[in-house]
Amino acid sequence: MRRIGLAVAFWAALAGFVVLDALSAAPRDRFAEPSPLALGSERAAGAGHCSGK
Numbered sequence: 001m002r003r004i005g006l007a008v009a010f011w012a013a014l015a016g017f018v019v020l021d022a023l024s025a026a027p028r029d030r031f032a033e034p035s036p037l038a039l040g041s042e043r044a045a046g047a048g049h050c051s052g053k
Helices: 002-024 042-046
Strands: none
Touching: none
C-alpha cells in the first residue's frame, strides 16, 4: 500500500511540475522557428557544429 502511495505522489508531483513549467513559460511562436524539414537552408544552416564558426 505504501508503494502505491509513493507512485501516486511521484506522478502528482511530476504533473504539477509540468503544469507549473507550462504556465510560467513565455508563449512560443512556432512560425519563428525553422522547419525541421528545411535541413541546410536559411537560419538552420548557420547553427550547429558544421557552421564553421
